[in-house]
Amino acid sequence: MRRAAIALLLAAAALPAAAQDKLPPAPYAYTQLEDPAQEARAKALMETLRCLQCQGQSIADSDAPIAGDMRSQVRLKIKAGEDPEAIRAWLVQSYGDYVSYAPRLTDATWPLFAAPLVLLGLAIVLLRRRFGGKGA
Amino acid sequence: MSAPAKPSRWALWLPVVLFVGFIALVAVGLWRPASRDVHSAMIGKELPRFDLPPAVPERPGLARGDMLGGKPRLLNIFASWCIPCAAEAQQLEQLRQLGVEVDGVAIRDKQDDLAVFLARNGNPYARIGADPVSKIQFDIGSSGVPESFVVDARGVIRYQHIGVIAPDQVPMILARLKEAEQ
Numbered sequence: 342m343r344r345a346a347i348a349l350l351l352a353a354a355a356l357p358a359a360a361q362d363k364l365p366p367a368p369y370a371y372t373q374l375e376d377p378a379q380e381a382r383a384k385a386l387m388e389t390l391r392c393l394q395c396q397g398q399s400i401a402d403s404d405a406p407i408a409g410d411m412r413s414q415v416r417l418k419i420k421a422g423e424d425p426e427a428i429r430a431w432l433v434q435s436y437g438d439y440v441s442y443a444p445r446l447t448d449a450t451w452p453l454f455a456a457p458l459v460l461l462g463l464a465i466v467l468l469r470r471r472f473g474g475k476g477a
Numbered sequence: 478m479s480a481p482a483k484p485s486r487w488a489l490w491l492p493v494v495l496f497v498g499f500i501a502l503v504a505v506g507l508w509r510p511a512s513r514d515v516h517s518a519m520i521g522k523e524l525p526r527f528d529l530p531p532a533v534p535e536r537p538g539l540a541r542g543d544m545l546g547g548k549p550r551l552l553n554i555f556a557s558w559c560i561p562c563a564a565e566a567q568q569l570e571q572l573r574q575l576g577v578e579v580d581g582v583a584i585r586d587k588q589d590d591l592a593v594f595l596a597r598n599g600n601p602y603a604r605i606g607a608d609p610v611s612k613i614q615f616d617i618g619s620s621g622v623p624e625s626f627v628v629d630a631r632g633v634i635r636y637q638h639i640g641v642i643a644p645d646q647v648p649m650i651l652a653r654l655k656e657a658e659q
Contacts, residue, residue: 362556362558362584362585362586363558363587363590364585364586364587364609367609367610367611368610393515393620393621394620394621396513396515406585406611407611407614407620407621410585410610410611410612410614410615411611411615413610414610414612414615431615432615433518434518434519435517435518435519435615435616435617435618436515436517436518436618436620437516437518437618439515440515
């Protein structure tokens with residue numbers, strides 16, 4: 342147990358050394374906003390923005406320098422009173438939909454939304470045919 | 478319950494076809510993994526406004542206004558801590574000698590480190606702006622270093638090059654700059 346705790350501490354201490362640059366993190370990369378309501382809004386948004394370097398993670402999860410810098414920009418914009426969806430739109434304008442984990446209904450994604458409805462409709466039709474006929 | 482209808486030949490083969498299709502999909506994904514590059518969505522759009530202070534004393538800083546008018550320019554996003562950037566410096570110098578204005582933005586860099594980097598690898602830049610918080614990257618859709626953008630005289634981003642400009646890619650970059658003249 343103690344050994345595991347020490348290993349964990351060592352691993353945590355090694356993280357900053359793995360960063361590529363020597364500059365301290367951006368002001369709001371690892372600092373929460375003073376207003377808890379604003380911080381909650383920023384957190385909710387950051388959890389749905391993709392880290393561009395470690396692409397399976399959100400920027401809220403990532404220790405990559407570019408993710409820290411993006412968190413800082415997001416928090417600064419929230420602090421300035423910007424709407425979270427406007428901030429998302431700003432990043433989508435730069436990087437395309439790939440940067441956002443929140444799915445949007447577009448020409449390319451509508452089959453994903455339509456498919457469950459189509460399958461459900463098909464299932465109802467099939468079940469009606471098989472079992473619905475008996476009562477009639 | 479009546480006896481189930483005899484399935485057609487087509488229906489019998491369907492699971493096999495689906496299975497083979499699935500295996501083919503997995504094989505393609507394994508042998509030819511999709512590119513991990515994040516392409517900018519700003520190609521064909523106006524360069525956003527920015528105004529960066531000088532990164533080193535011997536070169537001026539970089540603002541959007543500096544990139545307008547005259548001939549198309551190359552905007553190079555780099556850093557002294559970026560190892561591939563050192564390998565790219567020669568190609569940028571080659572482009573400079575061919576009359577291309579190369580403007581740089583140093584990402585998350587320290588002035589001392591940058592001075593050492595430029596002394597060692599050469600300084601092909603007309604201007605170098607310092608961006609210690611990567612803000613310009615989020616504005617132009619850049620996700621790493623090095624990246625280069627061809628910006629035309631009206632300030633429209635015409636092309637994004639992700640990664641090092643390799644020696645054999647210099648003619649291609651020149652062609653993109655030429656294309657941006659129209």
